[in-house]
Amino acid sequence: MLQRLKALFGKTSAAPLQTLESDNIPQHIAIIMDGNGRWAKRRGLPRMAGHHSGMKAVKRITMAADRVGVKYLTLYAFSTENWKRPKAEVEFLMKLPQEFLAMEIKDLMEKNVRIRIMGYKEDLPSHTLKAVEDAVALTSGNTGLVLTFALNYGSRKEMIEAMKSIGRDIRDGKLDPDEIDVPDVESRLLSTGLPDPDLLIRTSGELRLSNFMLWQLAYSEMWFTDVYWPEFSDQHFYEAVREYQRRARRYGGL
Ligand code: FPP
Numbered sequence: 001m002l003q004r005l006k007a008l009f010g011k012t013s014a015a016p017l018q019t020l021e022s023d024n025i026p027q028h029i030a031i032i033m034d035g036n037g038r039w040a041k042r043r044g045l046p047r048m049a050g051h052h053s054g055m056k057a058v059k060r061i062t063m064a065a066d067r068v069g070v071k072y073l074t075l076y077a078f079s080t081e082n083w084k085r086p087k088a089e090v091e092f093l094m095k096l097p098q099e100f101l102a103m104e105i106k107d108l109m110e111k112n113v114r115i116r117i118m119g120y121k122e123d124l125p126s127h128t129l130k131a132v133e134d135a136v137a138l139t140s141g142n143t144g145l146v147l148t149f150a151l152n153y154g155s156r157k158e159m160i161e162a163m164k165s166i167g168r169d170i171r172d173g174k175l176d177p178d179e180i181d182v183p184d185v186e187s188r189l190l191s192t193g194l195p196d197p198d199l200l201i202r203t204s205g206e207l208r209l210s211n212f213m214l215w216q217l218a219y220s221e222m223w224f225t226d227v228y229w230p231e232f233s234d235q236h237f238y239e240a241v242r243e244y245q246r247r248a249r250r251y252g253g254l
Pocket residue numbers: 033034035036037038039051054055058076077078079082093096097100101149204229
């Protein structure tokens with residue numbers, strides 16, 4: 001029982017890469033990167049230092065995901081609710097994508113990583129949008145790991161927009177309400193083109209989804225850890241994958 005609880009909350013000792021089964025790697029891992037502020041506070045640093053350190057973890061975990069053979073990595077970088085934070089923090093967070101990309105784009109290109117953005121672009125500051133759109137364009141021909149930044153993303157808004165689109169198509173006689181099926185909804189979500197996540201990781205000890213990929217996570221395995229995002233290491237990442245490999249996925253069947 002204790003072992004199971006430890007595994008559920010990711011408190012087991014970190015796993016080395018060699019312990020992973022190469023034929024059962026999650027295709028898509030989504031991460032709620034949480035705990036930057038608390039990490040900084042614990043060190044007597046400003047919250048921004050936590051976000052900056054969190055940016056370094058983004059590079060580390062992208063490389064670890066690529067090494068393991070994950071095909072899609074989706075990172076929750078800014079939610080539709082994060083605008084409620086103090087202006088200075090929002091401005092700082094909005095500068096991180098361009099700082100990250102300026103620093104790392106060369107390595108990402110070398111690793112054949114393709115960058116995508118999932119979120120409501122129209123509300124992003126122009127400097128943020130330009131940096132990510134340039135990176136999306138530059139990496140569009142890459143065929144390796146697909147790294148998606150959920151930026152100004154919110155699942156409820158995503159579902160409301162999908163419902164509106166369905167409503168318009170019904171009104172215009174293009175869709176029969178009795179015929180609506182899963183693809184009709186999925187083709188209207190921001191995640192179109194991405195498979196559903198196999199594994200969701202959330203750092204920092206919080207046990208909630210915070211409006212992240214609510215539709216897409218329907219059958220995902222979840223793994224929570226107390227570790228704050230800035231100190232989330234390759235070994236923690238491997239441990240999450242290792243725990244995923246111990247799970248039996250049944251999708252409602254037996
Ligand atoms: C949640 O931690 C984290 C965020 C809202 C921002 C996440 C952003 C990064 C990790 C950097 C993103 C980097 C790129 C390249 C886009 P929190 O601030 O809520 O932490 P707390 O709960 O401890 O206060």
